[in-house]
Amino acid sequence: MHRPQQLLFALTFTAMTAVSSSVWAAGFENIIVSTEKDADTTQDSFAPDTPKIFVSADLTEDVPAGSKVNIAWISVDSGGAAPPNYKIDEVNLDITSTINHVDSALTKPNSGWPVGTYKIEFSVDGKPMESVGFAVK
Template sequence: MRFLQAVIFAFATSAISAISSGAWAVGFKDIVISTKEDSDAAQSSFAPDTPKIFVSAHLTKDVPSGSDVNIAWVAVDTGGAAPPNYKINSVNLHIGSLTNHVKSSMTKPNNGWPVGSYEIEFSVNGKVMETTDFTIK
């Protein structure tokens, strides 16, 4: 029994390390959230008056031509400004044979971005494959 527990612990530790290093991500790599379109410098925090937030990602070979990719912007916790895990907006993209990069953006709401935590979900054919977080401070 101890051997089985050790194997399960080793597997769980490996999976956690792979997830945190980005090696576990299937379908997307080099995800960048920024105030500048097509930026190489990622940001994780933005001010409430940020005019526009951009996200971009490169596709891996795990996303074949003909796939449907969805990029969803989610307000995870905004202190009551929106319900928890509220999907703000999303964009659907049909992947062609020459597509290797996807991007999306959100413009500041009229009253500014509510302070809180947000995430961007990347789905392929309806299955969430990757998420990335950012905050508004």
């Protein structure tokens, strides 16, 4: 007797999940973190003396013209050099119909990158959409 109710619940849940995933689609693809601007391959770790770290990403159709994209550089855990999840820097971009790629870079601090874990978070109109992590070893 409970089968129709279970089926209805499963269909409703599936529909809600489909709507939710389209709203929270990644929005970014081909994310590359590297020591070189316009690199083709991503790196997941860097030396403390790395002069500059670059990030680039292609926008998907989930980021329409008129959107505001934020790229935030965050120190997740730098062994006490900064508080946990400390926002080091950020860049804000207004997306137009001619923009389908975003870039950002961060220069080495004077005393070098603190050893630890970091992430770069991509947000669209204030909503976190994607993040990529890297380490300094």
